Each structure stands twice: as C-alpha cells, then as structure tokens.
Amino acid sequence: MDWNSLLADCVSFAQRLIRMPSMSGEEMALAALVAAELRDLGYDEVWADPAGNIYGRVYGRDRSLPALVLNTHLDHVDPGDPALWPAPPFAAEIRDGRLIGRGAVDIKGPLAVQVYSAAALLRAGERPQRDVVFCGVVQEEIGGAGALYWVEHLDYPVELVVLGEPSGNILALGHRGIVEFWLTFHGRSGHASAPERAVNPNYALAAFLTRLEAAQGQLRAHPVLGPTSVAPTIIQVDTTSGNVTPAWTRVLLDFRTAAESVNSLCAFIDRLAGDAPHALAYADGLTPSPLTSSDDVLCGFYTPPDSPLVARAATAIGRGMGRAAELGHYHFATDGRHFAPYGLTVVGYAPGEWYAAHTAGESIALDEMGESLRGHVQLLREF
Template identity: 30%
Template sequence: MSEPTSLLRDLVRLPSVNPRGGPGDGGETAVAEYVRDWLQRHGVQAELHEVLPGRCNVVAVVPGCREKAVLLESHLDTVEVDGMTVPPYDGEVRGGRLYGRGACDAKGPLAAFMLAAAELARGKPPLHTVVLAGVCDEEHEYRGVVHLLQRLRGRAVVGAIVGEPTGLVPAVAHKGVVRYTVRTTGRAGHSSRPEEAVNAISLMAPVLTHLAATPPAVAPHPLLGPATRSVTRIRGGTGPNTIAATCEVDVDRRTLPGEEPDVVWQQDRAELAVLGAELDPPFLIDPALDTPADSAVVSALRRALTALGHPGEVAGMPFGTDASKIARVGVPTVVFGPGSIRDAHSADESVELAEVELAARAVVAAVRGMDVENMAVEEASCG
C-alpha cells in the first residue's frame, strides 16, 4: 500500500465528528495527535494547542530561509455519519478511491498537506517558513481557526492555502453566510375557537412567501453568482389542538464579497418588519472570501498546477471555509484540495487517491515557487 493511501486510511479510521457545541469526545485531538506523531517521524516538528477542553489544534513548522511564513491549513473534524451507505471508518479502497467519513472533507486535503510538509522538510529549505495547521471545529463555529490566528499574531504570513475539496481548482472566492431566526407572535387559543386566537403560523405565511419570491438586492459576483436567502428550519405550535402563539424560521443568507454581515442583517430586519416579523441577532456569521487572482500564493499555485499538466484557472466556490477568517486578518488566501464538494458530507463520501498525491505535489511546487525573482539568491545563501 502506498504511503498516501495508508496515511489517509489511518486518518479516516479515527472518528472525529464535530460535537456541535457539546462536550468533545476526543476525536479531533486523536487526529491531531496522529498528525503530530506522523510529522515528527518524517522530520517535521509539531505540537498540540488546546482550543477547548479535550479539543486541540495541531501546528507544525518547516523552517525556511525567511521567517515570513506560508500557511497550510485544513481541519480535523467531520460531520455526522448518520445515513452513510459505506462503512464510515473502514477507509475502504475501491477503484482508486478511498471511502469513509472525512475522506473528502477534509482529511484528503489534510493528508496532502502532510505529505507536502514532509517532502519540504526532506529537501533544501524552502524560501519561506511553512506552518501546517490542522484545526478543530470547522464544521460548527470555526473556533479552531480563530485560536490559530491568535497564536500566529505577530508572525508575518505572506499567503495561505486552505485545504478543502475543490477538485484541484484554486478557489479565490467563496460566499459568506449570515444565519438568523425570524419570529412571528400571535395569541394562543383553543383550536375549536380559532376566531378568539391569533395564529402565529398563519402570520408567518406571508413572510415565507416574501422570502421565496424576493432575492437579495445585490449584484451577482463574477465567480460566485447571486446572493441567496433560504429558509432552512421552521418551528411553531405546542400541540395539535392549540392555536400557535409563536412561529420561528431559520434563514440562511449567503453573502457576496463586499457585503458586511451586520449590514445584511439590519437590512433584512427592516425588510421583514414591514410584514410583522421580528429578527433575532444572527446566531452565525461568516464573511465571504475574495482573493486577487494575481496574489503571490495564488499565482504560485497556478504555475505549479500548469507545470504538472493540470489546469490552473481560478474559480469561486459556493460553500464557506476557514479561508475567509484568515483573509480577514490580511493574509492572501486560496482554497485548494483533492476531491469534489459533491462527495463531501455524502452517504458514500470518498476521494480519488491520485488527486491526493497530485495535490501534495502541487503544494510543494507552489511553496517553492513563491517569489521566484529572489528565490535563487536567497536559497543559495540559505544553503
């Protein structure tokens, strides 16, 4: 069995389902410990950082000629395994693909970054120091990347590659999200005398009709298309013979680069207040990503892919990632990795092993290819 296959299979065999705000079961930390030990066996120093009780990040460093760093970041946690049609933790290999929860999102990208870090540590020191981070809690409240950025404060980071399943396409843009709860309030009563009550569910009906018929009033993004607004959950009533006093719906508003989350919420609140609805403050905010395609890290990755015989065109992705938080602190960031988002979170999640290997080679070439004008002189002085 090849090293990429055995590495990814080992990662998939370690359950690391995000506890969604509950007490962690140690799964993320078990993966972090495996990553640390594997990297150390391959000559890369790594350590654990506790983010929440029993939930850790792992951070490794490959020293370069410069202290300025390139960040490779991916996540340790997965979504739940309910309804899977393949064994979630076997790491079964069929037809050149490895199956299991997390194989695609995002242990495949994580494995590629680990292989890249080991390769960079074996050869001549890269021009930039490389920081590899595997973080917890990406699938819920992204507290792992927030903790990582706090630890990196004061270190100059010239670019970042965030590991997610992009089909080996450099993704320079993705949507953000604002999630909030909308509420209508009526007056409870017996269902045999509805005329003496005010049905909050009925009051919600025009709100739902409006949300379905009225897209956000913002121009589409060239790589991402339109902003969207979707109702994802509805709750109302207390029993089959009681007129509902309250009704609530959760709204998922996907934002575009340039939209500020708080402004979006304020606009939606004013818009829906006309229909008699109230909005709670957002329970989740995640900014959008929009990295210039000519930034150094993106250009280096595109050149690396082209040299490997793979297309280097950039694209946008509809889903959110840790990249937006990294970019928010001023680090040019691109999302990249093996696998398709269509396979992520799916009942038969899998990733093509050849893509994992190609992703690792592309990352090595991209790291070594940054700042090509000064590379020869500085690498020679670095030895």
C-alpha cells in the same frame, strides 16, 4: 522523488484518519494521531494550543521570509444512516480508485496531502523556500472556533494561507460570506379548538416565505463569486402540543453573499415581513466577524486573480501538476472567512469534488490526491 511510494503512504495516512471518527468537539484523539505522524515524518516543530488545534512546522531555506500556512480542519459531519453507504463510513475502503468514508473529501484526504507535501521535500533531502506551517484546527463544521483561536493568537508573519478544503485541484480565490438569522413572528397562543381567540403566527410566516421565494432575485451578486442566495432551513414553534396555537414561530434564514451587508439583508427581511410583529437575531456560531461593521459587505474571502501572490502560487502549482492551474472559487463557506478580516491573503487548493462532501458515500479519487501532492510539493519548493 518516488511519487508512487509517497502517494501510497499519504493514502495510508488518510485511511487511518478516516478510521478515527472526529465529530466537532471530539477531535482530541485525531489531533494526537496527526501530531504523531508529523513527528514521525520529521517536522522540525510539532505543538498544540489550548483550543485543541495541532501544528507542525518545517523550516525553510530562508527563515526570514513570512511563513506559508497549510490550513485544514480536523472535524467532520455526522455520517448519517450507515445503510445508505456503499461501504461502512469509517472503514476507509478503496474501490475503483477511490477512497470511501466520512471525511474522505472533507477533510481527511486533503489533510493527508497537506501533511505529506512538506514530508516529501524532507524525504528528498530538500527544504521549502520558506517556513511551512501545517495548521489543523477544530470545530470548523460548527462555526470555526479553532480557526478563530489561531488567527487571534497568531504571532508570526504569514505570506499566504492555503486552505485544504476540496477544490478539485483548482486554485479557489474566495467564496461568499455566510450569516444566519432567526426570524421570529409573534402571535397569541390559545386552545386549537378556538382559533378565533388566538393570533396564529404561522400565517405570517407562510406569507413571508411565499414573498421570500419570489424576491430572491432582488439580492445583489458579486461579479466573480456569484449571486446572493437565501435558504429557509429550520422552522420552530414554542410548543410541542398539537392542540395549541403557538405564541411564536421562527425560521432560520441562511444567507450566502459577497455583495450584501448585514444592514441590507436585515432591511430586505423586514420589508418582506411587513407589518406582522417580528424580530431578528443572529444564529449562534454563524455571525459576521467582530472586525466588520454592519454596513460592510459580507464576503467570506476574496483574493483577486490579478494578485501577485495568486500568480506565483498558480505558476508553481501548475508546474507541479504538469498543467495550467485553473482559477475558480468555492461554492461553500470555509474557515477562510475568519482569516481575511485580519489581513491574511487566502487561497484554496486541495483534491476532491466539493459536492461529495457531507454526502452518504463520500469519496475521493486517489489519482487526484496524487496530482495535488505534486502541485503542493512544487508550491513549497518555489513559493
């Protein structure tokens, strides 16, 4: 197999992907580009669904086996201020062995690797061990509507889902779950010139945040996926007038956990909020799966390292890369959290440093893409 030529074509495809912006909800043109590439590369089936997801299937040597699914998403976050970038965010420039651009690492570099891994076998006159389905979904960055549509309408057996989220070419076995709550403190509005006639909820919020900072260490930890964390992010009040004491103020609390449940987190918040009038509500788009109860631990997904599927995948990937496949986990949430409640086994494997995602100057190393291609191709051959 001509690995240099394969990588060059894969990188060229990644550049074309980056040059086509695809913010969440605006993925249609990119989906068409991916579909055209899948057809040109000889995938046996290419189709779309009503959600806007795009799929390609390569038939395996034994079509009676459950499929191997290569899952990634089509959308990316806003590039922000172009002046902060070393190169224009959609120019897809290559400098010092790295491809620069919004989506380079999250997710278009890994997407290109997934697409070209099956194409590599077809070029060599080979077939994967089992059917391989590429699954490019929409709106991952804003909650995962595309992933939910796929898993809720899945009509074929799946042996393993491989996420194309950047993992630095380690085999990622899970990540913490994510849930966001709006915590609202209620007061009584009034003219700011007479604060004694109002009840200012900002004081209750300030007291809560002080207690929250001190109490985070009380939250439980998962032995592999790490401690529970909480970040207060957005703060809002009911007024935009500077001379009005607000009637309410609220804060968005972003929890990441593989050891707490909705009920235990709500109890934690209520305890810290104290007697101040308050209310809790889920934030839109980042709620637990309807298949889980309020007492279930909010793990995103977790595949134990002693799973036979992990052993098989690690062996094949390691043989392809020419080094042992390292096991680890993701630090961020992925669409894998939507698949696990449906009983699917999920791992992550893709090139790129996860901490480069969502940053100005986002980039991915070309040699890491090449290593990941070799690992993916061997996985498809053997798994």
